[in-house]
Amino acid sequence: MTTADQLDARDGLRDAARSLLGRESSSERVRALLDDPVGFDPKLWEQMADLGWLGLMVPETDGGEGAGFGEVAVVLQELGRQLTPSPFLASAVLATSALILGGDEAQRREWLPALAAGDRIATVGLTGRSGRYTADFVEVTATQTDDGWTLDGVTAFVPDAGVADLLVVRARSRQGELAVLVDPEGPNVRVEPTPTVDHTRRLATVHFDGVCVPGTAELGAIGAASIVRALLDRATIALALDAAGGAARILEFTVEYVKQREQFGRPVGSFQAVKHKCADMLVWSQGATAAAEHAADIVDSDPAAVEEVAALAGSYALDAFARVAGDAMQAHGGIGFTWEHDCHLFFKRAKLDQQLYGDPATHRDRLARMRIAGAIGTDSS
């Protein structure tokens, strides 16, 4: 459970993040990055590093802040509010988690301080071109050699692979699933950008054509399947937090708009058809925040329960954001459908969030299976 001191510290972090991102990741700045080849603002990245955000959950002994996922959650929500294009999710959340959970002493020493300092960027490749996350769909095969592995195949929908110095890749082998560290600029590796409708995230397909990696590149502190499960759960929770931030923000400017826009001689927000839509948007938005923040707290307090709360947050918050963003476009009328208005940016991010690490229906299926198993267990005990 979270202490009052922690809550105060989070409030401080939230205020600082809102102020910095409001300035450095305004709508104009975000739009300027939409067609930028790099896809994020390196100056902002440096500021985030200086503020300690990139190492929030990295232990102090590994060069980080020694905080937890609950603090990372604050930054994720604020990035979602501003639609900030940033390798934060890929590097500071997912790859960092992979190294903390599965890295040995040498791997941690080599990478965690550099990632926390923002000097280097890392990402993870967890699926193939199907975008499905069950092991059957992994398209990278690893063949054991005398001193390591040879990788062949592709991993797809990899965030920020184009700017990454390190890739944590999920592969299958005759010996089972594994997670290995690969240099994306190394021999026989090719990063192919795959533009998406949402321009605030940069995804790529990474091709491996006989890539040799040493045995020391394998993440082995815990089993690869456990690492992958933990990464997918954290990715889902991170997207739920992004969604909660985005939904809250788009609701705010929708309410401002319908208070001011007049038709039939009065503000359109006074009409129940619009007012009730806004009320529902608020309920979805608050529910998304509650589910996502709760899941983030559970990452720190009760690792055994993370899978279930990730399924809950993924079920609820990802749909909530898409729905709120769609309703926002509707409540704005014609202006909300134009390129110059930000509605479509939020809607596109919401639709990508819904699919990026497992869609809500998949999360619901997992949630239902867990509940059914739990109910039978309870009955038979």
Added chain:
Amino acid sequence: MALIEETPELARLRADVRGWLDRNLPRGWEERLRGAASDEFVAFHKDWVCTLDDGGWLVPHWPAEHGGGYSVAEQVVIQEEMARARAPELRVHMISLNHAAATLVEHGNPEQQQHLTAIRRGEIWCQGFSEPNAGSDLAGLQTRAVRDGDDYIVNGQKIWSSMANHATFALLLARTDPDVPKRKGISYFMLDLDTPGIDIRPIYQATGDPEFCEMFLTDVRIPAENRFGEEGEGWRIAQTTLANERASSIIDLHERLREAVDRIAGEAAITPRGSGTAADDADVRQALARAAADVDVLGLLAGRVLRRLARSGDIGPEASIIKLFYSETLQRLTDVGVEVRGLPAQLDQGRPFAGSWTSGDWLLDHIGSWTWTIAGGTNEIQRNVIGERVLGLPREPALS
């Protein structure tokens, strides 16, 4: 999912309540009351209220001097244990234990406050608020109270008064001044239902239960000392007592939804469907998970409201969000229960009258859920409240 951090003191309280329920909750009460007439059910409920009072668990939400004084966190623990044990929901006494008690505590004179003791021993109160032409527009009520010496003489018609046919007293809103704006001309009374001129007729609702009534008032005399507050203050007082509706009751309602999710999930695993069970059906799993997620999110939202209440003492308009969320979740979840059970859900097994919102007779529970989406301010009204008081959207212009 714990809503409140469990301290050792709370854990001890929890064990106390659990132990007490083990010893005192009548076993198999739901089965025994299947098909019972409403009189029998009300008698059972009065007994249960007395049992709870003897145990000290009936009114934890009241002030200490009247037998309560438990913190919000302690109330949450008590409610959770009641729900987990599937103790009877206190629907028959809902108005007595909450609205009437809050009104008596805040606005009653010492003599009127004697009723707090009677309420703890099972005295039933009902509400005389709505009228045939004053539902969502409650302030438009037309029942008239005219001062006559030390009395008021009341004429009019009330409707949707739950349990009025079993009640001893009513909380009554009536117009004392028709010449001022509608909210300013209303006064608030306690009405002894034995007074001559009162005709109470049960209304059978969609579930077949006679849970609410209409009340005809013809030249009914109410002593002036039975008015709460000053003349014309009725609307304001009624609003405060409505807002003070026992906040922790959401814990009870939420806990019962959680338990219902478990029951429906368990039922899905053993209900034949196709070549397997309902749990093998992907659509069933989607519907179940949606409802389960809603129930969890409701608990998280309620936890936030209760923590704020514990800190600031104020619920605020966010209570409308909880009411909206609870009622729609109840409606969807009970429909999932119907879907999982299939055709056997159509069997009428005489579920206990007013027993539970999630009795397990899912079709009747589902039909009963409209009580929640309509009563106490329809969900459309709740959306207006959320839009106007939480989001600050402009009111609709009044008709001139």
